[in-house]
Amino acid sequence: MEINKPPLRMVCPGRVFRIDEVDATHSPMFHQIEGLVVDKGVTMRELRETLEIFAAEMFGSETKIRFRPHHFPFTEPSAEVDISCFVCGGKGCSVCKGEGWIEILGCGMVHPNVLKGCGIDPDIYAGFAFGMGVDRIVMAKYGIRDLRYLFENNIRFLEQF
Structure with a gap:
């Protein structure tokens, strides 16, 4: 039995743990914001926009x-999304590892089987989803060159904000 469900638009915070080497832009623990849109006619173009x-x-x-x-x-x-480096403006530096880009989030169109599993007809509805690390956004927004500074409890660093 299919449940009549209204369009879904939401953002959820969460804490993520994964196996990852600690460096200036990666940590095995981080906070993430996830977004989900499900409605009629949702496209990859809307996700990009x-x-x-x-x-x-x-x-x-x-x-x-x-x-x-x-x-x-x-x-x-599915895709990973990068932003131009906030330190060097995309020219290449130690923060972006010489590439000019910093990975900021993962995203994609919701798989039809996921919609089916939720009782949503994928022939009528489509959706997109994304997830981004809050810590990496803070880094980019405030020009913090090393993610580890956020976890070191250095009062001089924290008092800047």
């Missing part, structure tokens, strides 16, 4: 984004 608006509002209108194909188990197609 949503993330372009987010990047411009959060990091400034000069910020560029790029999508790179990736695999996430609950979305297809």
Whole structure:
């Protein structure tokens, strides 16, 4: 029996743990914001436009984004999204490891099997989802060059904010 469900638009915070080497932009523990939109006619174009608006509002209108194909188990197609480096402006530095880009989030179109599993007809509805680390957003927003500073309890560093 299919349940009549209204369009879904939500953002949820959460804490994430994963196996990851600690460096200037990675940590095995971080906080994440996840977004989900499910409605009739939702497309990858809307996902890209949503993330372009987010990047411009959060990091400034000069910020560029790029999508790179990736695999996430609950979305297809899926992508990782990078922003132009906030330190060097995309020229290459130690923070962006010389690439000019910093990975900021993962995203994709909700897989039809996920919709079916929720009692939503994928022939009528589609959706997109994204997840981004709050710590990495704070880094980019305030020009923090090393993620580890956020966890070291250095009063001089923390009093800047």
